[in-house]
Amino acid sequence: MILSLQIIVNLILVTAIDPGTTPRSTQQSSIEDTDSSNGSRRKKVTINGVQLKLKFCRIYRIFRPPRSCHCTICDNCVEKFDHHCPWIGQCIALRNYRFYLAFLITALMFFIYIFAFSCWRIHQRVLESGTGLFGMLRNCPETLALTLFSFAAIWFLGGLAIFHSYLTAINQTAYENFRNSYEGSPNPYDKGIIGNITEVLFAPLPPSRVDFRAEAMPRWNVEDEMPPLG
Template sequence: MLSTSWLPWKQVLQRHPKHTKFGQEKMYNLYPLHCTEILSEFELEIGVVQSTISSSYLFDTYIRRCFSSTVDSSAVLVNLILVTAIDPGIIPRSTEQQSSVEDIGSSSKKVTVNGVELKLKYCRICRIFRPPRSCHCAVCDNCVENFDHHCPWIGQCIALRNYRFYLTFLITALVLFVYIFGFSCRRIGERMSESGVGLFGILRSFPETMTLTLFSFAAIWFLGCLAIFHSYLTAINQTAYENFRNQYEGSPNPYDKGIIRNIKEVLFAPLPPSRVDFRAEAMPRWNREDHENPPHWLSI
C-alpha cells in the first residue's frame, strides 16, 4: 500500500463507540487532510525560497555584484529541493489485518543493539513493530526510520535518507547570510564615511541595505543555532528526537562509535533505497461496518 505522506490524505484514528477501552480493536479511516495543514507548511516553504532569492537579488543589486552569492544561493535552493523531494525513510505499513494488542500478543519487543537492550514499540496505525530509532510522525502520519524531527519550514520529515541534505542546507544557508551580512556592514560603513550621516540617515537614504543587514543578522542567529545543534548531534550520532526525550539517559548510546566514525556514518554512508513504491496505487481504508458503503468522497 502506498504511503500517504506524499498524497493529500491522512489516516485518522477513529474509535468505534463499542470499542472505547484501551487495547480493544480500533478502526482506521482515510480522510482528506485539512487545507490549512497543507497550506501552512507550503507557505512556510515558499517563504524560505522567497527569502533566499530576494536576499541574493538585493545583495547583487544594491551591495555588490558578484557571482559567488548566486552560486551559494543556488546551492541553498538545490539542497532545499533535495530535502523536500527525497523520501526521508518511510516504513511501509503492514497489509495484515491485525490491529490490536491482543492480536499480536504484546505491545513491545526487546532487541539488543551493541550490548544495549532497546524496546521495539508496536504502531497501531501502521500495524508494525517500529525499528530502533524510528517514530510515527503525527504530521505526515507515517513511521519514519531514524526520525529526527518534522520541519514545518520545509514541510517534510528529517530522517535517515535526507538528514545529510538538511545539514548541508543549513550550512550553505548560514554561509550565504554571513557573506551577505559582512558585505552589507562594509557598505554601510562606506556610505556613512562618504555622506557623513549617522545610522538613522543611512536608514532613510538606503533602507534596502539596512533591511538586508537586519534580516541576514536574524537569519545568522537562527541558522547558526540550528547548525551548531545538529553538528553536535552528528558528532555523538544522536537524533533530535532522542536528545529531546533523553532516550539514553542512564545507559550508553549504542550507536555512538566516536566522532570520526559517527560523522562518516551520518554524512557519507551510502543511502539505503526507498522502501516505498510511490507509483503504486493508494488503497484507502474504512471501517469494516462501512465496507459496503465507503465514504462519499471516494466517488468524487
C-alpha cells in the same frame, strides 16, 4: 551565485527525497507480543548489547524499527526520525538528514556573506554622504533591514548548525536527545566521533522502501478490527 544555487539544490534534495518512510502493513492480522498488564504492545531487541523497546504503531499496524517514530504531521512512520521541520514542510530523517545539514551550512554561509556585504555597504554610504546612521535609516532603510534580518538569520541558523553538528558527533537524533532516550544506558549506535560522522555523512543511503507505483489503499480506522487488549 554559486552559493545560492547550492542552497536551492540542497533544499530540493531535502524536500524531494523520501526521508525514510516505512511501508505500511497490508494485513490486518492479530498482533503478538502484547503486554496485557498495561495495555501496550512492545517488542524488545538487543543492539550492540543494549536492550531497546520497539513500539507498536496503531496506524501502520507494525512494530516500528529502532529509532523510528510516527510523524503526526506527515502521518508516516519514519526511520531514524530526527524532527519534522515546519520551515521546509518535510520530515528530517534517515535518507535526507545529510542534505538538511548541507542546507543549514550553505544557508548560514550565505547570510554571513549578506551581513558582511551589507555592513560594508552601510560603511561606504556613511563615508560618502556624511549623514550618519540616522541619515542612512532615512535614505536606505532596505540596507539596514537586510542587515538586521541577516544578523538574526545567522544566530538562528548558527544555533541549529552547532546543535546538529553535536548530534552528528554523538550519533543521536534530535528526537532522541529531546526525550533523553539513552539516559542511564549507553548509546548503542555510538561508534566514536569519526565513525559517527562517517556513518551520518558518508555512508551509502539505503534505498527507499516506499513503492510509489503501488495501488493506493484506504486508511484503516485504528479502532476497527483491533485485537482486544488483555
